[in-house]
Amino acid sequence: MRSHLLNGLTAEHYRRSVTEGVERVAAKLATTDRPFTGVTVDALAPRIDAIDLDRPLGDTAAVLDELEDVYLRDAVYFHHPRYLAHLNCPVVIPAVLGEAVLAAVNSSLDTWDQSAGGTLIERRLIDWTAARIGLGPAADGVFTSGGTQSNLQALLLAREEAKSDNLAKLRIFASEAGHFSVRKSAKLLGLGPDAVVTVPVDHDKRMQTVALAHELERCERDGLIPMAVVATAGTTDFGSIDPLPEIAGLCAQYGVWMHVDAAYGCGLLASLRNRDRIDGIERADSVTVDYHKSFFQPVSSSAVLVRDAATLRHATYHAEYLNPRRMVAERIPNQVDKSLQTTRRFDALKLWLTLRTMGADGVGRLFDEVCDLAREGWRLLAADPRYDVVVEPALSTLVFRYIPAAVTDPAEIDRANLHARKALFASGNAVVAGTKVGGRHYLKFTLLNPETTTADLATVLDLIAGHAEQYLGESLDRAS
Numbered sequence: 001m002r003s004h005l006l007n008g009l010t011a012e013h014y015r016r017s018v019t020e021g022v023e024r025v026a027a028k029l030a031t032t033d034r035p036f037t038g039v040t041v042d043a044l045a046p047r048i049d050a051i052d053l054d055r056p057l058g059d060t061a062a063v064l065d066e067l068e069d070v071y072l073r074d075a076v077y078f079h080h081p082r083y084l085a086h087l088n089c090p091v092v093i094p095a096v097l098g099e100a101v102l103a104a105v106n107s108s109l110d111t112w113d114q115s116a117g118g119t120l121i122e123r124r125l126i127d128w129t130a131a132r133i134g135l136g137p138a139a140d141g142v143f144t145s146g147g148t149q150s151n152l153q154a155l156l157l158a159r160e161e162a163k164s165d166n167l168a169k170l171r172i173f174a175s176e177a178g179h180f181s182v183r184k185s186a187k188l189l190g191l192g193p194d195a196v197v198t199v200p201v202d203h204d205k206r207m208q209t210v211a212l213a214h215e216l217e218r219c220e221r222d223g224l225i226p227m228a229v230v231a232t233a234g235t236t237d238f239g240s241i242d243p244l245p246e247i248a249g250l251c252a253q254y255g256v257w258m259h260v261d262a263a264y265g266c267g268l269l270a271s272l273r274n275r276d277r278i279d280g281i282e283r284a285d286s287v288t289v290d291y292h293k294s295f296f297q298p299v300s301s302s303a304v305l306v307r308d309a310a311t312l313r314h315a316t317y318h319a320e321y322l323n324p325r326r327m328v329a330e331r332i333p334n335q336v337d338k339s340l341q342t343t344r345r346f347d348a349l350k351l352w353l354t355l356r357t358m359g360a361d362g363v364g365r366l367f368d369e370v371c372d373l374a375r376e377g378w379r380l381l382a383a384d385p386r387y388d389v390v391v392e393p394a395l396s397t398l399v400f401r402y403i404p405a406a407v408t409d410p411a412e413i414d415r416a417n418l419h420a421r422k423a424l425f426a427s428g429n430a431v432v433a434g435t436k437v438g439g440r441h442y443l444k445f446t447l448l449n450p451e452t453t454t455a456d457l458a459t460v461l462d463l464i465a466g467h468a469e470q471y472l473g474e475s476l477d478r479a480s
């Protein structure tokens, strides 16, 4: 069994095993002609349930054959140009190389004595990101598992900075298009059920700052405590960017912590042409960035950044076995002092290798391309009488709804759109997402793949129309 332990004696076994795995994936990527096979839970679950986990196969080739059957064949492939659904990007090769290296060396970023250079590399990347945002000389931050955790940590710091013993009085302001992790965070942080005040959005799905001002004023009038405003730079559904300068002004006026959830929009930090869309982000107290959304990084790779490094102390605990207090005086850089996690992956390595190989401009170019594609997609949809499209994209998301010429009942149109999404997924020919707008069901393209073309979008729109029309035809038959 020791032959499976990775060490100096098994280096050759490691090389062969990993190469075999890489060969299989490379072959898969080269031959995959659809983002999904359309496999159903009922078809797949028995294959996975039938595996006897107490009877190992022992041999890499046999294990990979089995993996083909239970996973690789039917996986959802984000690299495919017609995967258009969620905020999952195709990944860049230097980052995948990083993933392989970090798994093998297996550094843990909680303490210096488990990571050495890993800690320093993460710190450089945090400083680099903070500088791109423009957070100033006292900024700091830490890598996290994702936007949900980054938002939670930012709001933890905001709660502590609010310095109130009465958690029931604290209020967080987020737009109706903000991410649900804000509400989840409020619950985890022990705030009251009314803690998150929903601010309406304008026609472009951006937070209405007049409404925000009104809510902040009301909060104070009612003797409540405004704890944080969460501005979203790239809403999940629409990619809309809240008016950051105006929100920053209100936060300054009311003395409120400004958090910018740039989980999606952070790709603009590397953009060569569209960086100005997130002007005002530099005035935030904290920022969430998800490199695994718009920096083409594999899951997971995210960070929370703060304007004032001192605020990270709210996440600091000392344990004698790990990071005793005296290490602070000894200036030993233990990242666990800033993190909600203890044992933590060296995700930063992926971004490091990405920047060292293709540079920030390379990442920014890719993100600019998907923003351009979204604009072309918008023009396509706006000119297509079969579709209603919601907002012009600020990033790379398009929300639209198939509108059949002969049907006026909105509930029937809802059903046709829901059916089209499901049927498309079952066919595996494309994967699109869905959401609700004004209580009605819409479909969504989240475009993060520069290989996707306008022709791909046109093809998928035709497929959607076909599925919707088929549903409506069958529905008419059922009724008659």
Ligand SMILES: Cc1ncc(COP(=O)(O)O)c(C=O)c1O
Binding pocket: 087, 145, 146, 147, 148, 149, 151, 179, 181, 232, 234, 235, 236, 261, 262, 263, 264, 290, 302
């Ligand atoms: C705006 C926004 N914030 C936060 C998140 C949560 O990020 P994660 O899925 O990495 O936890 C998302 C995810 O889609 C998001 O779109």
